[in-house]
Amino acid sequence: MAILAGLLALLAAALRRLLRCPAPVPAVGFFHPYTNDGGGGERVLWCAVRAVQELRPGLPCAVFTGDADASPDGLAARALDRFGVRLLRPPQVFHLNKRKWIEASTYPHFTMIGQSFGSVYLAWEALTNFTPQFYFDTSGYAFTYPLARLFGCRVICYTHYPTISSDMVGRVKQRSFMYNNNSRITGSIWMSRCKILYYTVFSWLYGLVGSCAHLVMVNSSWTRSHIVNIWKIPERTRRVYPPCDTSALQMLPLERPTTPPILISVAQFRPEKAHGLQLEAFALALQRLDPDFPKPKLQFVGSCRNKEDLERLQKLKDRSTELHIDELVEFHKDISYRDLVQLLGGAIVGLHSMTDEHFGISVVEYMAAGAIPIAHKSAGPMMDIVLDEDRHQTGFLASEKEEYTEAINKVLRMPEPERQEMAAAARKRAQRFSEQRFHEDFTEAICPILLAEA
Known part of the structure; x- marks a missing residue:
């Protein structure tokens, strides 16, 4: 050699x-x-x-x-x-x-x-x-x-x-x-x-x-x-x-309003991000909640690179209307980092659904912000990020719509002390990926x- x-x-x-x-x-x-x-x-x-x-x-x-x-x-x-x-x-x-x-x-x-x-x-x-x-x-x-x-x-x-x-x-x-x-x-x-x-x-x-x-x-x-x-x-x-610059996110309080409960999804509106899967799972989760349970909201946050991304965003909006959940779904395009931090500070769940995401910075941001991650069961999120911290669970992994739905409902029904305990463990793990x-x-x-x- x-x-x-x-x-x-x-x-x-x-x-x-x-x-x-x-x-x-x-x-x-x-x-x-x-x-x-x-x-x-x-x-x-x-x-x-x-x-x-x-x-x-x-x-x-x-x-x-x-x-x-x-x-x-x-x-x-x-x-x-x-x-x-x-x-x-x-x-x-x-x-x-x-x-x-x-x-x-x-x-x-x-x-x-x-x-x-x-x-x-x-x-x-x-x-x-x-x-x-x-x-x-x-x-x-x-x-x-x-x-x-x-x-x-x-x-x-x-x-x-x-x-x-x-x-x-x-x-x-x-x-x-x-x-x-x-x-x-x-x-x-x-x-x-x-x-x-x-x-x-x-x-x-x-x-x-x-x-x-x-x-x-x-x-x-x-x-x-x-x-x-x-x-x-x-x-x-x-x-x-x-x-991962999580310093501002680490300062957010873990205690946050849960009426209504907020789910957030942060990703560019690209095909591999699989936003449609999140939307379908959210719609199914709504169907399985008790009638008197506070209706959660889903916030999509991302940027559009080109015309195709804009068309993809419009299709998501149309699909939410077809599912009759458009009043519970928000879309935030090209927002500032300050606004993103504010939205993350109000969320209890962070959704991620890209198959084989090599790392998954958005998942780390969810954890640092105190939002419990529900991430795709593959690659970076599975192998490096959503792992136990001090023997405490830090989030959920899923790959199919049914698994996402089950995880969403599990967090929504979680007692507040248990949710904060998991969020605290997730935040501690996020420190492993600092600048x-x-x-x-x-x-x-x-x-x-x-x-x-x-």
Whole structure:
């Protein structure tokens, strides 16, 4: 293995000379094409930048972004205003003009492979403009890693979820309908077999490029198991839970009004979030409550990225009317964080229904806020988050409508002291996923690479 690694290093050096690749400069370049997504991935970016600045104060940090209006001061201000992350100094900014090549809309078919090779083209643009000593991918573009190594970079990544997993292949083999496996494919043996072949080839390529990383950080046990299975580099793979800013939520009182009882669902209006399942379960739970029981309310809170998300939101509203529960269902779109905290402070239940959510920051937020989580029985929520704390139950897991309905009614009928006891245990567990814990684990992971090159 050492001989092979040496030969590859010599080959990369020869190719760099042949292609006239610029020599890497002492700096950390963060490959993050979308710096305005406002989600957990962007929080990881800014917490990572701050951690690097604190560990190596003299090492410049740069961000590769496709956002045309991004500026050093503007990004530093956004990190502080949106996420409360104060950088030691503004990062350098290198604009990417070819971002369309990683957008899903560019590839109506074979989207995964199209976006993956498109990311290589985008990384080429980035690295020819500025070649850092450390190439840090915080957006999951594994196909860029061989290119970064070709340019002489040390490759570090924080992987939120695998681009492909054995679960995805398994669903195609079982011909299971899902948002990323439509009925046209599940209804055809031939098309299912073709998709299995496509996934198999892609999975092999994904494993090949992923293994080029010098250090891999993953956000959950589920993600780690899949990445290790595909990339085959367990010795270079570390689990580092994402930073969840729950400080404001931890201050909310556990005692709250229960007339009416409030259920909340926080998630973007995307197909994989399965809002319809929550709505159906809530309607069924209402039917099973005693007539004199206070009618609970369900609050959907989320953002819409595009026209399709807006249409999905409208369909949810229409469905609530069809179920005759529209007076008990509220929709809050694109609200401020302050308003979100206020809504979470009034909820006794937090709903989550995405299958194989790699981590589940919203579930952590429910727990920190004092809302008992009812989360999907898979991946991050099942393996890392909704676990007992000091032998006390912290929430419920479900996968089918009937299970969600049963859990909803169980919390609604729970005596107030018992509910507060469970909420307190959940809040204590949420502290395991703080920004401070991320900073400590992240710094420990990158120290051997960043300090060795100092």
